[in-house]
Amino acid sequence: MYKGQRITVIIPCLNEEQGVEQVLRRLPDFVDETIVVDNGSTDRTSEVARSFGAQVIREDVRGYGRSYKTGFASATGDLIITLDGDHSYPPDAISYLLEAFLHLDIDFLNASRFPVRDPKAMSFINKLGNLILSLAVSVLYFRWVRDSQSGMWVFRRSILKGMKLTSDGMAFSEEIKVEALKKHGVRFAEISIMYTSRLGETKLNLWRDGFYNLWFILKKRFS
Ligand SMILES: Nc1nc2c(ncn2[C@@H]2O[C@H](COP(=O)(O)OP(=O)(O)OP(=O)(O)O)[C@@H](O)[C@H]2O)c(=O)[nH]1
Numbered sequence: 001m002y003k004g005q006r007i008t009v010i011i012p013c014l015n016e017e018q019g020v021e022q023v024l025r026r027l028p029d030f031v032d033e034t035i036v037v038d039n040g041s042t043d044r045t046s047e048v049a050r051s052f053g054a055q056v057i058r059e060d061v062r063g064y065g066r067s068y069k070t071g072f073a074s075a076t077g078d079l080i081i082t083l084d085g086d087h088s089y090p091p092d093a094i095s096y097l098l099e100a101f102l103h104l105d106i107d108f109l110n111a112s113r114f115p116v117r118d119p120k121a122m123s124f125i126n127k128l129g130n131l132i133l134s135l136a137v138s139v140l141y142f143r144w145v146r147d148s149q150s151g152m153w154v155f156r157r158s159i160l161k162g163m164k165l166t167s168d169g170m171a172f173s174e175e176i177k178v179e180a181l182k183k184h185g186v187r188f189a190e191i192s193i194m195y196t197s198r199l200g201e202t203k204l205n206l207w208r209d210g211f212y213n214l215w216f217i218l219k220k221r222f223s
């Protein structure tokens with residue numbers, strides 16, 4: 001519990017045995033429920049997660065978005081916090097993100113990776129792609145969003161009701177933010193966190209996911 005709120009952390013994982021161990025080791029004690037959604041990892045991700053007391057859910061259909069939707073269905077907390085299993089997002093930031101969330105009295109807080117301070121954390125081309133995708137979301141929804149692709153969010157579980165989450169893949173990250181921005185009465189804010197280089201292998205296909213995410217957001221806006 002954190003200041004009267006039940007806290008659920010959800011971590012999607014595909015072969016992240018190295019990273020998920022570091023993430024789970026660093027989760028604050030006030031986290032009530034930790035859900036690792038494993039999409040058929042062939043390494044020790046599930047065993048490692050269980051050894052740290054996490055609830056492991058197997059999802060047979062592949063995809064970042066798909067695993068989040070499965071995780072949301074099992075979550076029981078008042079507030080949900082998400083982050084990658086690769087230890088690129090700082091678990092230490094959870095306490096100040098929650099503090100900011102409650103202090104601002106908002107419904108969705110996006111943890112922006114920008115400015116990136118660790119020179120090894122993100123390549124130039126990734127930074128450029130992220131900027132283009134964030135500008136696209138900002139222009140299409142008339143709202144400045146610095147990091148439309150961040151994988152770390154804090155939000156009230158209650159706002160999921162009525163959200164139209166269609167993406168099963170990497171575009172899920174921008175889709176949930178757009179759904180939050182669009183929803184009447186949902187208060188949205190963004191604050192910076194320290195992003196570092198991931199452990200293990202990337203699952204992102206830079207060009208394919210980048211162009212697909214741009215197309216996805218255009219399609220979602222105009223359909
Ligand atoms: N369950 C599940 N998790 C996935 C899938 N694809 C990626 N992930 C996880 O989702 C998170 C995001 O994937 P990453 O490969 O880190 O993508 P990224 O953060 O855009 O790229 P990096 O900068 O390389 O970290 C990681 O924890 C992955 O293990 C999937 O198909 N299923």
Ligand SMILES: [Mg+2]
Nearest residue numbers: 084086088198
């Ligand atoms: Mg990552």
